[in-house]
Amino acid sequence: MKSRFISVATFLCLVLIMPSTKSSAAAVTLGVNDGRLAACPASPNCVSSQAADAEHSIEPLAYVSSPMEARTRLKQVIAAMPRTRLVSETDNYLHYEFTTRILRFVDDVEFYFDDNARRIQVRSASRVGHSDFGVNRKRVETVRRAFMAAVAP
Numbered sequence: 001m002k003s004r005f006i007s008v009a010t011f012l013c014l015v016l017i018m019p020s021t022k023s024s025a026a027a028v029t030l031g032v033n034d035g036r037l038a039a040c041p042a043s044p045n046c047v048s049s050q051a052a053d054a055e056h057s058i059e060p061l062a063y064v065s066s067p068m069e070a071r072t073r074l075k076q077v078i079a080a081m082p083r084t085r086l087v088s089e090t091d092n093y094l095h096y097e098f099t100t101r102i103l104r105f106v107d108d109v110e111f112y113f114d115d116n117a118r119r120i121q122v123r124s125a126s127r128v129g130h131s132d133f134g135v136n137r138k139r140v141e142t143v144r145r146a147f148m149a150a151v152a153p
Contacts (some may be wrong), residue, residue, distance in 0.1 A: 028125075032093050032112050037123040045132035047140055058140050061120040061147055067092075067113055074111060076121065077146040083138035098124075098139065105129070107136060 028038050040056040041047035049060035063070035071094075078084050078096055088095040092113040097106050105128060112121040122143075124136040 027150055030108055030110060031088070035112075035114070037110050037112055040123070040125060045129060045136060046123070047137045048123040048125075049119075049121045050123070052146055054134065057143075058137060060114075060120065060122060061111075063118055063120065063147075067115045070120065071113060073150050074143075074147055077143060077150060080146070081143075093097060100135075107132075107139070109136075118152045 001078070018143055023066040027096075028041070030038055036050055037048060040048050040051050044055055047056055049058055051057045063073075065073070075086075075094070078086075078094075081098070083099040083101065085099075085115065087097055087099045087108075092115065094111040096109045098109055099106050105126065107124060107126050109124045110122065114121055124140050126132045126136060
């Protein structure tokens with residue numbers, strides 16, 4: 001009985017923080033434009049390595065290998081994560097959808113390979129709601145740890 005109450009209370013809280021079920025991603029054009037990923041919205045449910053403000057800013061992923069090796073390693077890391085789907089891929093860009101386990105929300109995660117700087121710019125954003133309780137930031141940090149751990153000796 002207690003766990004059911006907690007589940008209902010959690011669901012109600014999530015409904016209250018979501019201003020609408022309309023996708024906020026529809027207004028955002030994903031992809032790379034002049035070397036930049038889309039800016040984060042004002043809401044706190046997005047992080048980007050190209051954001052200037054502390055609330056949305058996160059470090060890019062760094063690599064010392066060849067761009068091809070870094071790309072292959074990143075794709076392997078993401079493939080090992082649950083509920084992911086590669087949506088779009090070019091020579092220097094990857095777009096994934098991550099689906100949450102319980103409520104099936106979809107988040108867009110993008111990677112832009114800046115080969116000259118040996119950096120992978122990243123943007124992770126929720127499509128709906130306002131707050132994500134830090135899920136996008138945690139996701140990028142999880143990807144970073146796995147990416148760095150996968151470095152060949």
